Amino acid sequence: xxxxxxxxxxxxxxxxTHLFPPLFFFLLPLMIFIFSFFLKLxxxxxxxxxxxxxxxxxxxxxxxxxxxxxxxxxYLRKFPHLNFLLYSYLAMPIENEKILFSLFSKEVIFHFFWxxxxxxxxxxxxxxxxxxxxxxxxxxxxSLSFLLSNLYNRRILFxxxxxxxxxxxxxxxxxxxxxxxxxxxxxxxxxxASLKTVNFEYYSKKIHHRNYFDxxxxxxxxxxxxxxxxxxxxxxxxxxxxFSFILPFIVTVFIFQIFKFIGIISISKDVFYSxxxxxxxxxxxxxxxxxxxxxYYAIFPLKKSDVIKSKLKTSFLIxxxxxxxxxxxxxxxxxxxxFIGIISxxxxxxxxxxLIDLEVGLLFDTRRIIVFSLLFAPYFLSILLFPNILIxxxxxFxxxxxxxxxxxxxxx
Amino acid sequence: MEVIKTLNLVKKFGNVKxxxxxxxxxxxxxxxxxLGPNGSGKTTTVRILSGQIKPTSxxxxxxxxxxxxxxxxxxxxxxxxxxxxxxxFLTPEEYxxxxxxxxxxxxxxxxxxxxxxxxxxxxxxxxxxxxLSRGTKQKLMLAQAFIHEPKVVFLDEPFINIDPIIQRRxxxxxxxxVKKGNTILFCTHILSLAREVxxxxxxxxxxxxxxxxxxxxxxxxxxxVFKDVGAH
Numbered sequence: 001x002x003x004x005x006x007x008x009x010x011x012x013x014x015x016x017t018h019l020f021p022p023l024f025f026f027l028l029p030l031m032i033f034i035f036s037f038f039l040k041l042x043x044x045x046x047x048x049x050x051x052x053x054x055x056x057x058x059x060x061x062x063x064x065x066x067x068x069x070x071x072x073x074x075y076l077r078k079f080p081h082l083n084f085l086l087y088s089y090l091a092m093p094i095e096n097e098k099i100l101f102s103l104f105s106k107e108v109i110f111h112f113f114w115x116x117x118x119x120x121x122x123x124x125x126x127x128x129x130x131x132x133x134x135x136x137x138x139x140x141x142x143s144l145s146f147l148l149s150n151l152y153n154r155r156i157l158f159x160x161x162x163x164x165x166x167x168x169x170x171x172x173x174x175x176x177x178x179x180x181x182x183x184x185x186x187x188x189x190x191x192x193a194s195l196k197t198v199n200f201e202y203y204s205k206k207i208h209h210r211n212y213f214d215x216x217x218x219x220x221x222x223x224x225x226x227x228x229x230x231x232x233x234x235x236x237x238x239x240x241x242x243f244s245f246i247l248p249f250i251v252t253v254f255i256f257q258i259f260k261f262i263g264i265i266s267i268s269k270d271v272f273y274s275x276x277x278x279x280x281x282x283x284x285x286x287x288x289x290x291x292x293x294x295x296y297y298a299i300f301p302l303k304k305s306d307v308i309k310s311k312l313k314t315s316f317l318i319x320x321x322x323x324x325x326x327x328x329x330x331x332x333x334x335x336x337x338x339f340i341g342i343i344s345x346x347x348x349x350x351x352x353x354x355l356i357d358l359e360v361g362l363l364f365d366t367r368r369i370i371v372f373s374l375l376f377a378p379y380f381l382s383i384l385l386f387p388n389i390l391i392x393x394x395x396x397f398x399x400x401x402x403x404x405x406x407x408x409x410x411x412x
Numbered sequence: 413m414e415v416i417k418t419l420n421l422v423k424k425f426g427n428v429k430x431x432x433x434x435x436x437x438x439x440x441x442x443x444x445x446x447l448g449p450n451g452s453g454k455t456t457t458v459r460i461l462s463g464q465i466k467p468t469s470x471x472x473x474x475x476x477x478x479x480x481x482x483x484x485x486x487x488x489x490x491x492x493x494x495x496x497x498x499x500x501f502l503t504p505e506e507y508x509x510x511x512x513x514x515x516x517x518x519x520x521x522x523x524x525x526x527x528x529x530x531x532x533x534x535x536x537x538x539x540x541x542x543x544l545s546r547g548t549k550q551k552l553m554l555a556q557a558f559i560h561e562p563k564v565v566f567l568d569e570p571f572i573n574i575d576p577i578i579q580r581r582x583x584x585x586x587x588x589x590v591k592k593g594n595t596i597l598f599c600t601h602i603l604s605l606a607r608e609v610x611x612x613x614x615x616x617x618x619x620x621x622x623x624x625x626x627x628x629x630x631x632x633x634x635x636x637v638f639k640d641v642g643a644h
Contacts, residue, residue, distance in 0.1 A: 208538040213506040223513035227502065234501040234540065296499050298464045299556075300514045301486040 015220070017224040024366035029118040030365055036122025053123055054177050057134045058169075060115060061141030064107050086236075092339060097195045098148075104191060108135075110318055112299040134342070136180035136187065143190035149387040224297075224310030232318075235291065241284050241318065252276040270330050274337040275383050278344025281323050285315035285349050290360045296342055305408040308353055311403075319345060336389060343393045344379075345402070352373055354407035413440045414473075415564055415595040416461060417479040421470035423456050423619075427557060433470070443590045445627060446599045448616030452467035454599040457493050457616075458566045458569035460556060461597070462491050474564060487515075490557035494568040494599070497549045500542035503535065504552050507541065511556045520559075530585070531578055547573040556580065558589075560586035565589075568599040583609055603631045 016025045036053075043049045056217050124130045144165055151161050176183045212233070216226035232241070252273065288311045297307050323341045327333055355372055356362040363369065382392040416438035421433040431453045438444045446454045459465045461474055461499055463482020475488055487551045498507045509528070512520035528534040531551040536544055541552070550573050567586075571579050587609060590596055600606055606613050610627035615637050625633040 029547045119584050207543070208541060211501050211503065211505055211509075213502070213540065217509070219514060227499065227506075227510050230506065231499060231501045292499070295464075295493075295496055299462065299491040299493065299496070300488070300511070301483045302514065303483060 001094075001102055002104040004094065004099070005105050006100055009109060012106060012110050016189040017232035018173060022366065024159075025368050028113055031369070032115060036119045040123045049123065050177075053119075053130075054134070054137055054173075057116065057137050058120070058141045058173075059112065061138040061293060062109055062145045064142055064145070069240060081390070091388035096198060100195055100198050101191075104142070104194075108139060109140075109307070110123050111138065113173065133177055133180045133183075135169055136183040138178065138189065139187035140183050143187045143194060146194040147190050147197065150194055184187055221312065222310055224302075224307060228292070228310065228314040231291060232288075233315075235278070241287055249277070249280060270332055270334070270337050270387070271340060271383070274327055274340040275344050275380075276340040277323055277326050281345040282339070282348045282352070284319040285311060285352065286317055286360055289352075289356075291357045292358065294358050304358065304411045307358065308408060308411075310348065311358075312353070340383065340389065340391050344383075344399050345377055347396050347400045347403075348376070350403035354403045354410065357411045413476075414438065414480065415442075415443075415491075416441045416474055416597060417491035418457070418472045419470055421457075421460065421472055422468045423453075423460060423465070424466065424468045431467070432462070432469075434620050436614060436621060438595060439601045440589060440595055441593045443587070443596045443598065443611045443627075445610035445611060445630065446546075446597060447603065447613050447630060448599055449638065451520060452616040453619040454601075454616055455568055456569055456619075458597065458599060460495075462486065462489060462566060466590060469644075476480060487562045490562040490565040492553045492557045492570045496553070498552055498556070500540065502541055503539040504528075504541065504544070504548075504555075505554060506613045507588050508555060511559060515560045516577055517560050521560050524555075527528065527559060530581070530595065531555060541630055545573070550574055564597075565582070565592055565596045567593065569601075570598075571600075571602075571605060603634055604631050623644075 011107060013025075039052075040409070044054065054179075112135065115140060116131070120127065120131045148161060148165065212230050213223075213226055216229055218225060218228075220226055292309065292311075294304060296406050320342070323345065324338065327337050329340050330337065351372060352363070355368050363372065379392075379396050383389060386392050414437050414498045415435060418436045420436050421431050421434040421436075422429065434453065436446075436457070446457060448454050454466070460467050460472055463479050463485060467479070474485045477484050479485065498504075502510065505524070505528075509520065511517075512524070516614060517523065518545060528537060531554060533548050533551050538546050539629075541549060544552070553572060554574075557567070565586075571582075573640075574582070586596060590611075593622070598606065600611060607627050607630050610630070613627050613630045614621040614627060615630075616635055617621040617637060622635050623637050
């Protein structure tokens with residue numbers, strides 16, 4: 001099995017170095033180290049810093065575990081001509097459990113070197129105990145995510161399990177940090193349950209499907225938008241969007257409390273939430289481009305900009321109502337807050353259009369992350385610190401239009 | 413009239429030279445076979461000609477239009493790529509309607525019905541693409557390539573996974589299609605297929621055409637070019 005893990009690790013590295021320049025990929029741990037070091041300088045309260053640290057570790061485990069199994073869909077869409085070790089289970093004389101265990105081990109080893117080690121050392125220096133605690137929490141959330149994604153794939157007990165997990169984590173988070181050994185034991189119990197519930201049979205229960213295209217094209221006029229909406233509905237993308245909207249918002253509420261507590265934020269809660277809601281809405285656009293392939297369209301008389309424009313239309317079609325409903329549910333909804341939400345979304349999407357074309361994976365390229373951060377930081381800080389928000393919004397609205405104009409031209 | 417023309421076409425992928433000065437000329441109304449072993453540059457050639465990738469150097473024209481103006485070319489081009497299937501979560505019916513809308517085809521209903529019947533996959537009209545067999549997906553790709561009756565068609569290994577009955581029916585169809593004055597560029601490494609359907613073939617080796625001949629002589633010519641392959 002060690003051979004399989006080694007091959008999976010090689011495959012992981014090759015996928016990343018195929019997507020962006022190898023040097024930038026290998027520099028990623030250094031970047032994480034620098035980022036965490038600056039985080040330590042920014043947040044002087046050790047207790048808050050520690051909580052943030054373990055929360056980030058927890059969420060990264062959660063996202064990497066979920067990605068492991070759910071990624072099949074994305075991988076098959078993005079690289080249909082490539083075969084991955086995980087998905088070649090039918091061709092190999094290896095039990096499914098062993099393949100899944102190897103995948104789990106690969107994720108842990110990969111994240112240990114590329115994320116946990118630099119992130120821990122950047123904040124706490126050479127602190128082995130904290131590293132062990134971080135590994136235990138990462139293993140726990142990673143196994144939990146594996147288990148939940150298996151249950152989701154089987155469509156059984158998912159909501160109940162999700163609820164139980166959320167409540168347990170809320171109640172026992174501090175306990176998990178204090179007792180790493182017990183966390184490790186729980187992680188292995190969860191892993192065992194994941195291995196027993198994994199389902200490698202992917203088939204549709206429903207064979208014949210109603211034609212939605214006719215109705216949608218009549219209404220939206222665009223074949224690309226209609227195609228995207230059908231795709232989102234049938235591939236459960238809508239659930240994914242709902243999930244990626246709710247979860248980050250919970251984190252946002254938490255971050256706001258921390259910012260307020262340490263006094264680095266002076267704006268109102270509604271302004272901050274509107275800003276964050278706008279940023280979170282970008283996940284709709286990210287999902288749309290992640291679920292698609294330019295190659296589908298490259299045989300038709302379509303430019304990349306045509307496809308990007310249709311993704312923009314679809315994402316605004318979905319995110320605007322979500323954004324408007326969320327903001328109107330605030331204690332004091334105002335026009336200003338609506339604009340903050342909408343312009344935040346527009347600005348980030350236009351940055352994505354400019355930087356990553358239709359390849360969401362490119363965002364993990366260190367060079368692009370740096371450019372993205374450099375362009376994002378002025379906006380974020382202007383909203384938080386500049387007293388006249390309307391002028392800030394107007395300036396960034398114009399910048400967004402320029403970025404979109406150049407971004408759409410750039411990849412044709 | 414030369415429908416396809418390349419002049420000293422070069423394409424590099426990093427250090428690998430996929431095309432190394434390709435000169436190709438295909439006349440209107442020709443069924444031209446591009447033959448060669450794996451990695452000889454056939455797929456790269458059609459990808460450049462369809463505007464999917466840019467050449468490193470050299471020039472390429474389809475219907476007299478330079479490939480940089482690929483939108484104009486694709487309006488009159490049908491293409492079955494070697495490794496591409498339609499989006500997973502559409503049904504064949506929805507996908508063909510999508511194609512008709514993108515290509516602004518008027519009498520789309522008749523055309524769709526024709527292709528479902530002709531390639532014998534009407535029973536799968538409402539099944540998601542991801543649940544179709546590879547052969548049925550390939551039928552769908554063939555239908556999308558011809559539904560707008562293009563002047564030029566690129567077929568990259570189009571018969572993979574297609575059952576023999578449909579293969580025979582489709583071979584006759586494409587032969588007749590060329591007789592009407594249309595042009596087909598057919599990439600394959602199956603020599604017997606090329607002999608059966610093509611008028612003329614070009615044999616590719618290391619990114620360029622090293623021999624052009626009549627299709628009936630293609631096997632002899634091919635093994636003459638690659639006489640050392642498999643000798644050891």
